[in-house]
Amino acid sequence: MHPSYLGKILLRWCDACHAPVLAKRCGCGAETREVPVTPPGDARPAFPDDIALINRIYREHFGAPLIPEGHIALLNKVPDKDRMEEVIAGGGVAGIIRYFPDERRWEPVPRPEACRLFTPTKRVVVVSDDAVPFIRDQGMSVLAPGLVSIEDSVRAGDEVFILARDGTCIGVGRAKVDAATARTMGKGSVVRTRRNIGSQIVPGAATWDDAVLANARVLENTEAEAVAFIKAVAERNPGLVANVSYSGGKDSLATLLVVMKAVGRVPLLFADTGLEFPETYANVKEVSEKYGLEVLRTNGINTFWETFEKQGPPAVNARWCCKVCKLTPVLNLITERWGECLSFIGQRRYESAARAQSERVWRNRNVRAQLSAAPIHNWTALHVWLYILREQAPYNVLYRHRLDRIGCFMCPSSDMALIHMIAEDYPDLWQGWTDKLSGWQQSRGLPAEWITEGRWRLKEEGNDDADSHY
Numbered sequence: 001m002h003p004s005y006l007g008k009i010l011l012r013w014c015d016a017c018h019a020p021v022l023a024k025r026c027g028c029g030a031e032t033r034e035v036p037v038t039p040p041g042d043a044r045p046a047f048p049d050d051i052a053l054i055n056r057i058y059r060e061h062f063g064a065p066l067i068p069e070g071h072i073a074l075l076n077k078v079p080d081k082d083r084m085e086e087v088i089a090g091g092g093v094a095g096i097i098r099y100f101p102d103e104r105r106w107e108p109v110p111r112p113e114a115c116r117l118f119t120p121t122k123r124v125v126v127v128s129d130d131a132v133p134f135i136r137d138q139g140m141s142v143l144a145p146g147l148v149s150i151e152d153s154v155r156a157g158d159e160v161f162i163l164a165r166d167g168t169c170i171g172v173g174r175a176k177v178d179a180a181t182a183r184t185m186g187k188g189s190v191v192r193t194r195r196n197i198g199s200q201i202v203p204g205a206a207t208w209d210d211a212v213l214a215n216a217r218v219l220e221n222t223e224a225e226a227v228a229f230i231k232a233v234a235e236r237n238p239g240l241v242a243n244v245s246y247s248g249g250k251d252s253l254a255t256l257l258v259v260m261k262a263v264g265r266v267p268l269l270f271a272d273t274g275l276e277f278p279e280t281y282a283n284v285k286e287v288s289e290k291y292g293l294e295v296l297r298t299n300g301i302n303t304f305w306e307t308f309e310k311q312g313p314p315a316v317n318a319r320w321c322c323k324v325c326k327l328t329p330v331l332n333l334i335t336e337r338w339g340e341c342l343s344f345i346g347q348r349r350y351e352s353a354a355r356a357q358s359e360r361v362w363r364n365r366n367v368r369a370q371l372s373a374a375p376i377h378n379w380t381a382l383h384v385w386l387y388i389l390r391e392q393a394p395y396n397v398l399y400r401h402r403l404d405r406i407g408c409f410m411c412p413s414s415d416m417a418l419i420h421m422i423a424e425d426y427p428d429l430w431q432g433w434t435d436k437l438s439g440w441q442q443s444r445g446l447p448a449e450w451i452t453e454g455r456w457r458l459k460e461e462g463n464d465d466a467d468s469h470y
Contacts, residue, residue: 006042006349006350006356009041019206021214028213037088037093042351044075044385045074045385051067054067054087061122062124063120064119066117074088082415082416083099092200094199101454111199112161112196117203123158124150127164130146135170139194141191143187143190145186153179155175159172176192222383241342243344244345246269254376259375267294269298271329277409280398283394287393290394296333300325303329304325308436313436315412327364341370360377410430
């Protein structure tokens, strides 16, 4: 899968503050440097549960945790068949974690620079001094004659670190044979070395409060532009009642914060599908109470199940759920309450190609009574998070538990890594959904893999016509 450029990659790093910065100069005054992440480059903070997962994966495979205590880390999702994320620490890409749904396992794919953060004790090979320049400088494979030692746990197909005799990391790659076989070889390739784009890592402890300070001017300017945009749109449409489409997610929360600074308190328009996480309902309640806001709530659960009985589950390429559970109920509410309205929506260009091409002010063809506007259209996920942290706003606790997007608990657009995690953490919710899927599967004579492998998420023929954000 090819990476997509959805906007300029803004991520940079300050080696003085040990923090990510979204400008060429840090708030401390120091020059920043680019972080060479894969497009679209919409990196987000790694919360403690994310870091625990990363460290567990690297500890199990390489014998030690990757992210040192007290260091800021980020995750950057990159195109893959399921889920693959770059791990950013110390201002560089230390490696990747990749999920294999068929085996329900994570694999680490490290970069040589990771050894600036930790010292691997498992799955390492040591080569002779005369082999070092060929491997380090030319990316040549580790050949049997140059092998000094290979750690016992290495198996064919494993990711390994390649070390010089003095312990210096000179490369990474994938083992072609297991340790026992490698020790008997007189010739042939032991490890296929992988060439990576160089990534500078400068270790150093910092907090997210430090990152907020490092981006102080960026946040001030970003907020000012969004506030000016909101005021201009509202002034051009004085007859339309303003509101914020609130989903319980980070983007709609950031949108709400800038809208309140621009035009004051407005109602929250919450499209309740009936399929939200309990934490999302709790967040809607907390936010409305904290800021004294009215919640206008739609209800799409009955129409969801009625449509399910006729069409089966929604799919990535047939998301009838968005129209049935969100767009139509929202249209009905707007028409009954106001006739027309102005909704500020947390839509960002870095989310998808469709949103990157979207206008900043638009009308959804399915909800013509709603004029939509996106104040944070040009924000990255890091803008959003730094702004929320600066404002000390009550964000959805699901983000702290490894969810990177908030929506229906069984959203077909979720990757299998997320689905497997939800099934484990919310067994009652997932069992109820599986029961519904089983009924459809049995009535249509579909194989068991249709459920177990997540094939229900894709229809052979579909029409995804609802790129909405509420």
